[in-house]
Amino acid sequence: MVHVLGAGSLGLLWIARLQQANQSCCLLLRNSSALTQWQNNSNQLIFEHHGARRVLPVTTEIASQSTGPIDIVVVATKAYAVISALESIRHRLNPGSQILLLQNGLGAQQEVSAAFAQQRVLYASVTDGAWQPSPQHLVWAGQGKTVIGDPDQQPPPPWLERITSSIEWQWDNDILAVLWRKLAINCAINPFTLLFDCVNGAVPSRAGDWLDRCIEELQLLLAAQGVADTNELAKQIHDVIQRTASNSSSMRQDLRAKRRTELDYILGYACRQAQQRNIAVPALTRLLQATRQCLADKNLPVD
Template sequence: MGRSRGLSVFHVLGGGSLGLLWAARLAEAGTDVRLILRDAQALQAWKAAGSSILFEQASKRSRIALQAQLADESGEPIDILILATKAYSAQSALHSVAQRLQQNASILMLQNGMGSQQAASRTFVQQQVLYASVTDGAWMPAPRHVIWAGQGQTQIGDPSGADCPQWLKHIDQQTINWQWHTDILAVLWQKLAVNCAINPYTALYDCDNGQVPTRAGAQFPRLIDELHSLLERQGANVTRAELGNYIDQVITRTAVNSSSMRQDIHARRRTEISYITGYACEVAHQAGLATPLLDQLHGALKTHLATLGLPPD
């Protein structure tokens, strides 16, 4: 693996599987990384466990030392921030380090869905806010133990049209398989369409991804019609056939997987519904676009979550 050179310190905010994956891979490549944890209890547990991550890929296990800190504990300036929180925590997480963010700092948003990225762009106008679409599979069987289950690709772009920052070009693509994309919004809209097509049914019927077309039945082609109309209205250059084929491919490739929304429900965690179906419905309404099936699915999801005693947003 090539060693990353010429980089500033990377600050990774978010101690879940994706944040630890980025922190571990960057640290392995020789990059100077700081992990920002949510509270004093988490930091104490981190230090008590040896200030390290157990990183696992295939049959290889390695223990990677990482410095950790709290958002307000260090006065260390932040030039490069990797934000790997849940979408609903993104704004509060960014505000927790706002005083440390340098002018012209880069903020890389790794959130699922859409909406949290745009909110960051509106708030942090002096920084370069980069959007990303991530397909890596990572999970945590225990705290501070991350398993890289499937190597994917991270597509990154600046919706304002700015060029790829130099620090990103220094990251060896064997470390993080990244690609700069000049139309990142189109990438995110297509991924959002996939999530809107799969996640609601897996959550409502408690099924794996591969069962979605059967569970959805005759509704499914109609839902894809609505999603394609929404993508067209947003300027995404994809045909109805291409979108349908792409969704089918994702379902086939991840047939035995459990969607993130279903996993959240099983763990009795708040879901990211507001940044998936909620965001799609909101944008459709603002555009004057009728999406009755998508609206119905979003409403059914909210009712289902409330019935389970989980936040319906």
């Protein structure tokens, strides 16, 4: 049994694909009102992909109130909610339990590894595109890449092999380097989309030289972290901008929905790491200050 913590688009995407792989799975919900909502809708998920629509039955339970053991949990919450979400099921974990983290940014992963030292914690980088027209309706808009790894550089666990029929994943022994590259790309795009309230494709014209300076500083930071091939970073960032030109970043979506953003685990984390390594990043620092002010002006959390 694979338990999925988080009923957002990524959590539901894993539920849908686990079902397609004939793997027993359970969606862990925050509270009784969330459970009642699912039950009132027959515990069904409408899943759309490539124009095809399927109705999938979903097993649900309240994360904190159930007592059955959890061997494998996929955590698909926002980065700032990971620790509290996992604490709600700590009583259900055993030393052999495994935790797979799907979060954006960095920082939350290390927090979990420290707080749940008895469990094996795996990190993942996910680039799938999915959205929810309603809480129990998921549209898988674009198939991306799922890269998984163990920060302790251990081999992949056997359970991952059982889901390969519906979830294509790659194992990378240097998962932190993968996550740092993704973090750098997000740092160069998402905060600007928040600041200028624009789609990804508008970032180069709106940010101008500021974007170039940020990319240069991100290259320095990645090199200091031991990430190879940082000279390709500018091309990778502009490729992503071009490929996702009409997309609205998750950070911009959070802003528009008046939700807390993951800024602190993306740009905030990068700036803190630069400070710890005595790397000057004035362009990134200016961007962090500007985006925090933008959030404060809208009465949203800045951390």
